[in-house]
Amino acid sequence: MLLAYRVTSGQESIVADLLFEKVRKTKVPINAIIVSPRLKGYLMVESPDETEAKRLIVNVPHVKGVLARPIDISEIREMLESKPAEITLAKGDLVEITSGPFKGEKAKVVRIDKEKEDVTVELVEVAVPIPVTIRLATIKVLPQG
DSSP states (O other), rough: OOOEEEOOOOHOOOOOOOOHHHHHHHOOOOOEEOOTTSSSSSEEHHHHHHHHHTTTTTTTTTEEESSSHHHHHHHHHHSSSSSOOOOOOOOOOOEESSSSSSTTEEEEEEEEEETEEEEEEEEESSSSSSEEEEEEGGGGEEEOO
């Protein structure tokens, strides 16, 4: 069965590490500890023994409680599966770089590598345009016009 623990948002990985160590020392029957970036403030634990799984969180920092009922995996499957981001970007599009050394710079898209999730751009406000390859996640498309 799958139980959901409410934890302090942003502390999910730390709580998972603490629980892993506690499971290792106490031999509580836990099959899996699941942390997903799409489940902010929650941590999933798979265990055959609901009572033991609920007892596991006693005195663990950042744990606020456990949801009243077990969860079926089908209810959260889509939050656990990673899907590649849909790319709506074309060669020649004007973008703004949102992080890294060129943060805030405007650039023109020269090449898109969907497999690697990289994009090659040329900065537009420089004397000599130099191609720069950056992650797709570090740009935002600017409106045309």
